[in-house]
Amino acid sequence: MIDPKTLADRFPGDFLFGVATASFQIEGATKADGRKPSIWDAFSNMPGRVHNRDNGDIACDHYNRLDDDLDLIQSLGVQAYRFSIAWPRIIPEGTGPINEKGLDFYDRLVDGLKARNIKAFATLYHWDLPLALMGDGGWAARSTAHAFQRYTKTVINRLGDRLDAVATFNEPWCSVWLSHLYGIHAPGERNMDAALHAMHYTNLAHGLGVSAVREEYPNLPVGIVINPMHIYAGSDSAVDQEAGERAFDFHNGAFFGPIFKGEYPERLLSALGSRMPKVEADDMAIISQKLDWWGVNYYTPMRVSDDPTPGAEFPATVSAKPVNDIKTDIGWEVFPEALGDLIRTLNERYSLPDCYITENGACYNMGVENGVVDDQPRLDYISDHLAVTADLIKEGYPMKGYFAWSLMDNFEWAEGYTMRFGIVHVDYETQLRTIKKSGHWYKELAEQFPKGNHKAG
Numbered sequence: 385m386i387d388p389k390t391l392a393d394r395f396p397g398d399f400l401f402g403v404a405t406a407s408f409q410i411e412g413a414t415k416a417d418g419r420k421p422s423i424w425d426a427f428s429n430m431p432g433r434v435h436n437r438d439n440g441d442i443a444c445d446h447y448n449r450l451d452d453d454l455d456l457i458q459s460l461g462v463q464a465y466r467f468s469i470a471w472p473r474i475i476p477e478g479t480g481p482i483n484e485k486g487l488d489f490y491d492r493l494v495d496g497l498k499a500r501n502i503k504a505f506a507t508l509y510h511w512d513l514p515l516a517l518m519g520d521g522g523w524a525a526r527s528t529a530h531a532f533q534r535y536t537k538t539v540i541n542r543l544g545d546r547l548d549a550v551a552t553f554n555e556p557w558c559s560v561w562l563s564h565l566y567g568i569h570a571p572g573e574r575n576m577d578a579a580l581h582a583m584h585y586t587n588l589a590h591g592l593g594v595s596a597v598r599e600e601y602p603n604l605p606v607g608i609v610i611n612p613m614h615i616y617a618g619s620d621s622a623v624d625q626e627a628g629e630r631a632f633d634f635h636n637g638a639f640f641g642p643i644f645k646g647e648y649p650e651r652l653l654s655a656l657g658s659r660m661p662k663v664e665a666d667d668m669a670i671i672s673q674k675l676d677w678w679g680v681n682y683y684t685p686m687r688v689s690d691d692p693t694p695g696a697e698f699p700a701t702v703s704a705k706p707v708n709d710i711k712t713d714i715g716w717e718v719f720p721e722a723l724g725d726l727i728r729t730l731n732e733r734y735s736l737p738d739c740y741i742t743e744n745g746a747c748y749n750m751g752v753e754n755g756v757v758d759d760q761p762r763l764d765y766i767s768d769h770l771a772v773t774a775d776l777i778k779e780g781y782p783m784k785g786y787f788a789w790s791l792m793d794n795f796e797w798a799e800g801y802t803m804r805f806g807i808v809h810v811d812y813e814t815q816l817r818t819i820k821k822s823g824h825w826y827k828e829l830a831e832q833f834p835k836g837n838h839k840a841g
């Protein structure tokens with residue numbers, strides 16, 4: 385176990401340590417103060433979609449425990465909090481009337497952070513699309529991108545004066561491929577044509593969102609949070625290496641290409657371009673506006689081999705075996721080196737702005753025993769990934785902060801409440817929060833910052 389003070393010496397004094405959450409995963413109060421359903425409310429009420437048929441009705445009851453939770457964040461000694469805003473609280477039908485009470489909640493949240501001297505990192509879209517927008521096709525419809533632009537303008541107009549940074553989207557890979565091609569997340573679609581529409585309109589919505597932020601507050605740092613895959617080819621063979629390149633273009637290039645280069649990858653276009661929606665004249669310029677920062681969410685690498693099945697759909701890959709057997713309780717391979725390889729590869733291929741690790745953390749489900757949660761493996765996971773981050777800083781990469789996923793155990797999407805990622809344990813019966821061993825360790829590290837001397841060794 386790395387001593388937090390020794391680790392702290394490896395980071396510059398203005399490096400931000402934070403914790404992260406998302407609205408649907410913690411808020412509960414899904415019917416309060418004018419909120420209407422999102423696609424996740426509907427999805428989690430459909431049998432067979434979410435483990436145990438869990439839903440977000442109560443979650444961590446954060447909506448009703450805001451002040452206590454802000455005190456909890458402060459007690460962890462962190463400088464920043466990453467949270468997301470629930471579109472169905474702000475514009476409950478996606479388009480149409482604005483709900484002032486929804487805006488009031490985030491007003492209180494942001495004011496509460498300022499009062500505690502904690503920086504506010506807001507995400508505009510962390511997957512809770514207003515259900516009413518499905519009537520037009522959801523993310524497969526161009527109109528949703530315009531609805532997102534208006535929602536963004538509404539939020540930023542109210543909160544932009546007090547936010548420290550804003551991200552348009554969280555993990556477009558999930559809201560596009562996982563939600564529209566693999567059917568695992570809401571709306572549970574399994575269709576390449578729908579997924580390609582969601583891809584382009586999500587990218588477009590991101591660009592329109594950037595414009596909306598800048599119209600309201602030109603100096604507010606705006607970015608996007610992506611979960612790029614670090615792809616390892618299953619072997620050195622030419623076919624597997626080529627499979628790795630196709631996987632890169634599909635999983636990463638579909639977003640990094642348009643956003644950071646103003647173009648979709650060649651391989652993706654030649655395989656699937658005819659099934660994409662029409663790209664209008666200004667779309668690529670809107671999507672590729674220069675960003676102030678980007679966020680990386682990293683948990684585990686992706687290992688792929690060529691899929692030899694004749695006619696296999698692009699990217700025509702199959703999963704390859706992990707190289708080590710260490711897995712978290714959700715089954716994800718632990719491989720910290722991949723975080724370093726990922727950041728190096730992406731910076732080689734694209735010209736990227738300042739970077740925050742907006743999510744990193746591990747699922748371990750141990751509970752409270754005698755008032756204590758001994759989650760040593762999570763602590764090791766976080767400290768190993770922070771050591772890689774410190775290496776990247778030493779190599780000159782502009783890594784500016786790290787947000788642990790998550791502040792507390794919460795609704796883990798299709799896995800429901802069984803999978804726990806918090807550095808704080810939540811007892812869902814009593815809503816009691818217990819800081820885990822990893823949380824105490826993280827606090828010791830975080831409270832060393834900000835340091836006077838902004839240099840790292």
Ligand code: FCB
Pocket residue numbers: 406409554555558611681743789796797805
């Ligand atoms: C990411 C999500 C986040 C959380 C973690 C474990 O993909 O952004 O909401 O579920 O995984």
